[in-house]
Amino acid sequence: MNKEIDMNFIEDLKWRGALNQVTDEAGLLEAMQSGQIGAYVGTDPTADSLHLGHLIPFMVLKRFQNAGGKAVIIVGGATGSIGDPRPTTERQLLSQEQLLINEKGITTQVTKLFGDDNTTIVNNNDWLGKLTLTDFLRDYGKLFSINVMLKKDVVASRLESGISFTEFTYQILQAIDFHELWRRENVQLQIGGSDQWGNITSGVDLIHSLEGSDANAYGLTIPLMTDATGKKFGKSEGNAIWLNPEKTSPYTFYQFWLNQSDEDVVKYLKYFTFLAPDEIDTLAQTVKTDPGAREAQRRLAQEVTRFVHGQAAVEEAEALSKALFNGDVAELSAAQIADAFGGVPSFDTAAEVKNVVDFLVAGGVEKSKRQAREDVMNGAITVNGDKMTDVTADIDPSTHYDGQFVLVRRGKKKYFLGKVK
């Protein structure tokens, strides 16, 4: 492992604003210099795909990997079946079937992000699933003080509103995970969001209890990511941005980043790209000198989309963006539509003349006729490039694109593609 690069890992994180707390900064750097060590990030399969919130710790893990470390990812089949306590309310347990589906989806995505080299993906069900209750109580339970567990922020915040024994125990399971990886994969560092601090330190303490207080085990947390308006990062129109292209198209993903505000864009460039500091500084200058060009946003969108979906997806998203925002969509050919519009939400529609309002509702563009009428009357609906303002007007799918498609726009930039059947 290169000594110079090691020295930069923490410094780089600080510069990028990606460091909240470290248990022992000097100790960690020393461990990294003395040979290859592993770091891990745990993810519970709470959904069938990762979303942008998950990307936050993974970016740091990726930097660790780039710095020469080994990346270890736990897809938490066991912990996922228990549920990491939220500060407010008890979680709903997931069914075993759902957990399996989720594990599979997440494992696929993680593999894509981290590649095969210096990456290990494990499921904690492999060890936690085998642990019997008596072993658990004898081997681990004795090492945890209820008094300490109660003081963890998440637990403390739940004492008023209530917390089940199941969720209360979660921190022990996560601690066992850390120890297990410490033992079998030489994982000495656990990375997580700032809300994971309590769980991470539980793990560090457990390793120290079992392996001696001089055992190398460190924790690192990342600040809570919020946008300039103080809102939690990673939502668009109230929906999560997923990494699964089936759930959030690469085009929508690209647009999410392209639309970041001037206030946030540099922060995200530092955080979500692997661009060098001087390059980011240059982009930061362009935000000041020529904000309208949105050079920084464009670069951010390209970099992150490439990291998650690949170069081809970037090109597709850019081609589509160009067609939608810079061209006259009515002039496009059916072939161009078929080619470029794979990324917008689509729906099937019959080859028959239909009232606009009914058409919009049937296609899922609008959720109710009331809403559809309102939007039509406000001039918010454009069909094949023509603005519709008359609620009694009809849509004839045969007029454009060889009768194969109907292109609907709602508002300024939301497009829907009707595929004529």
Added chain:
RNA sequence: GGGAGUGUAGCGAAGUCUGGCUAAACGCGACGGACUGUAACUCCGUUCCUUCGGGUUCGUAGGUUCGAAUCCUACCGCUCCCA
């Protein structure tokens, strides 16, 4: 086990004592429009469904009443206190 609270639209929160003027204040969010840089800010409109006649809502089920989110009964969920 005993006692006290609480459950209102996506969320938060009024309204409940003093039943009708309440499809239900207000805030947030969301959606649309103007402005613009496919921005931010600001401003404006909308935000249960509808064949625009009306229909169905205030944890659930009943009841009282000409009329109930508002009163009564039972049940369910959540919280707190006592044991």
